[in-house]
Amino acid sequence: MxxxxxxxxxxxxxxxxxxxxxxxxxxxxxxxxxxxxxxxxxxxxxxxxxxxxxxxxxxxxxxxxxxxxxxxxxxxxxxxxxxxxxxxxxxxxxxxxxxxxxxxxxxxxxxxxxxxxxxxxxxxxxxxxxxxxxxxxxxxxxxxxxxxxxxxxxxxxxxxxxxxxxxxxxxxxxxxxxxxxxxxxxxxxxxxxxxxxxxxxxxxxxxxxxxxxxxxxxxxxxxxxxxxxxxxxxxxxxxxxxxxxxxxxxxxxxxxxxxxxxxxxxxxxxxxxxxxxxxxxxxxxxxxxxxxxxxxxxxxxxxxxxxxxxxxxxxxxxxxxxxxxxxxxxxxxxxRYDQFMAFGWKVLIPVSLVWMMAVATIRLARNDGDLNPTYLIIAAVLVIGLAALLFFAADGDAKDKYLENERKLAREAERDPDDAFAGGFPVPPMPAGGAVRGAAAPLEFNQGRTTVTGSAGEEK
Structure with a gap:
């Protein structure tokens, strides 16, 4: 009671x-x-x-x-x-x-x-x-x-x-x-x-x-x-x-x-x-x-x-x-700002709309005297299932884009492995041993006189 x-x-x-x-x-x-x-x-x-x-x-x-x-x-x-x-x-x-x-x-x-x-x-x-x-x-x-x-x-x-x-x-x-x-x-x-x-x-x-x-x-x-x-x-x-x-x-x-x-x-x-x-x-x-x-x-x-x-x-x-x-x-x-805005528009708002319709349906059934506890369980399962579907769909879409971008960068690096800017990273590699195409020539200091050593070792 x-x-x-x-x-x-x-x-x-x-x-x-x-x-x-x-x-x-x-x-x-x-x-x-x-x-x-x-x-x-x-x-x-x-x-x-x-x-x-x-x-x-x-x-x-x-x-x-x-x-x-x-x-x-x-x-x-x-x-x-x-x-x-x-x-x-x-x-x-x-x-x-x-x-x-x-x-x-x-x-x-x-x-x-x-x-x-x-x-x-x-x-x-x-x-x-x-x-x-x-x-x-x-x-x-x-x-x-x-x-x-x-x-x-x-x-x-x-x-x-x-x-x-x-x-x-x-x-x-x-x-x-x-x-x-x-x-x-x-x-x-x-x-x-x-x-x-x-x-x-x-x-x-x-x-x-x-x-x-x-x-x-x-x-x-x-x-x-x-x-x-x-x-x-x-x-x-x-x-x-x-x-x-x-x-x-x-x-x-x-x-x-x-x-x-x-x-x-x-x-x-x-x-x-x-x-x-x-x-x-x-x-x-x-x-x-x-x-x-x-x-x-x-x-x-x-x-x-x-x-x-x-x-x-x-x-x-x-x-x-x-x-x-x-x-x-x-x-x-x-x-990140784009993650935050995507979460609001792609997850929160759709889930809010579906849940609002579920509540409206339950209230209508209750006002008409036809409310059955089974309706509540079905509505709750549908809302939770849809919310999980939207969440994992958005998460999977973001992962697919990330993996596709990584594969694209890897293909660019394979096509031109000696390019210092391959893959889109604007950081030239450090000189290691021989000359690297696209890298700056190393500097040598000789008795106060600066020299640049080229790929063949000649002084310029």
Missing amino acids: IAAQSLGPTLEDFGNDPVWIVIVKAVLIFVVLVLLTLFNIWFERRVVGRMQHRLGPNVNGPFGLLQSLADGAKLMFKEDLIPKAADKIVFLLAPVIIVVPAFVTWSVIPFGPEVNFFGHQTPLQLTDMPVAVIFVLAIASIGIYGIVLGGWSSGSTYSLLGGLRSSAQMISYEVSMSLALVSVFLYAGTMSTSEIVNAQAGGTVDLFGTGIEVNMPGWFGLLLLPSFIIYVISMVGETNRAPFDLPEAEGELVGGFHTEYSGIKFAFFFLAEYINMATVAALATTLFLGGWRAPFPFSMIDGANEGYWPVLWFFGKVIAFIFMFVWLRGTLPRL
């Missing part, structure tokens, strides 16, 4: 707050995001330091917690430079364009249920709307303009290339991310963030018929596992984080789109990146991990989903995603 749990706020509970409560909520969200950014920077440096067998920041403040604040203060008072070739107005506006949407997206993120807030009953959420998730995606997309315009306005080739890479990368992975979210909309029947959290309330389950009732969550991360996996991969690409940090590839583009930025403008780019990390983590928590609801086994405790306790569960899940970001950065090498 499954008994429904008490639900949280719905759309009707929003829009009734006094203006002063709305202002206090907005200020609190701003302060929380700034403090969360300072913590995330410290957390990332400590975790990566631990992975690399070093300490990380440990001097400024207890456990080095004030190191991020010190770095921010340094950037605040650092000399601000503007390149001579830059478009000054766009150059100054680009950091603002990227950082403002990063804060705005949190206006529809639910932190908890209704609470007593300064004597007024109000949800722990600034606002909500019927298309809240679409609102988050739309506002987050504006941040792309900040990166593209920042790279273009710098007057630097490296910055321009970083901006172009970022626009192509973020748009591509937004497609797969959006398709992954469609399955959630179909299953929840709404696009409101608060009502999606309510749809994952789960219920009390009789454990194996023993009479022991267990409060089990109905997280979409378990029910819609392929959507969850696709979203997690897409959100790493969307935020330009390692191993997908191609717009900031130091080995190729110096620093990418923000190469020419310094001082507080560079800090804005940094701030936006870490807030966007928290945003996609909060969206994953809301849509797939039950939002502010307590995880099992804490959900068995009476009152775990009441009052201000849900704020703890919410930020615990968000920080778990942040740890995943740091873990990926510390363990995986950066991908």
Whole structure:
């Protein structure tokens, strides 16, 4: 037997707050995001330091917690430079364009249920709307303009290339991310963030018929596992984080789109990146991990989903995603750009489309009352089989191209073995013994007089 749990706020509970409560909520969200950014920077440096067998920041403040604040203060008072070739107005506006949407997206993120807030009953959420998730995606997309315009306005080739890479990368992975979210909309029947959290309330389950009732969550991360996996991969690409940090590839583009930025403008780019990390983590928590609801086994405790306790569960899940970001950065090498784009368009998007159609079919059958567990098994097998087929087909195609290229180089080398540039490698061979056609003649130094020895040994 499954008994429904008490639900949280719905759309009707929003829009009734006094203006002063709305202002206090907005200020609190701003302060929380700034403090969360300072913590995330410290957390990332400590975790990566631990992975690399070093300490990380440990001097400024207890456990080095004030190191991020010190770095921010340094950037605040650092000399601000503007390149001579830059478009000054766009150059100054680009950091603002990227950082403002990063804060705005949190206006529809639910932190908890209704609470007593300064004597007024109000949800722990600034606002909500019927298309809240679409609102988050739309506002987050504006941040792309900040990166593209920042790279273009710098007057630097490296910055321009970083901006172009970022626009192509973020748009591509937004497609797969959006398709992954469609399955959630179909299953929840709404696009409101608060009502999606309510749809994952789960219920009390009789454990194996023993009479022991267990409060089990109905997280979409378990029910819609392929959507969850696709979203997690897409959100790493969307935020330009390692191993997908191609717009900031130091080995190729110096620093990418923000190469020419310094001082507080560079800090804005940094701030936006870490807030966007928290945003996609909060969206994953809301849509797939039950939002502010307590995880099992804490959900068995009476009152775990009441009052201000849900704020703890919410930020615990968000920080778990942040740890995943740091873990990926510390363990995986950066991908090649063509591999990364091919993976998005040839693997993630097709799998997302097939899975979306499978979920739509299952929901239609369930609404008509004809749902059979056999349909679920068949659909799951088909989706997994198609995903494996696409993956191995793409992998086999890449291997075939690589082997064909190797055979082509080998044939060229066999046709002209003495050619220093045979096979397409522009590195002449070192002279060894006799003369090699195509190689530079060796130099000899004789009493301050430089001579060149030819193939016949004569002095030239």
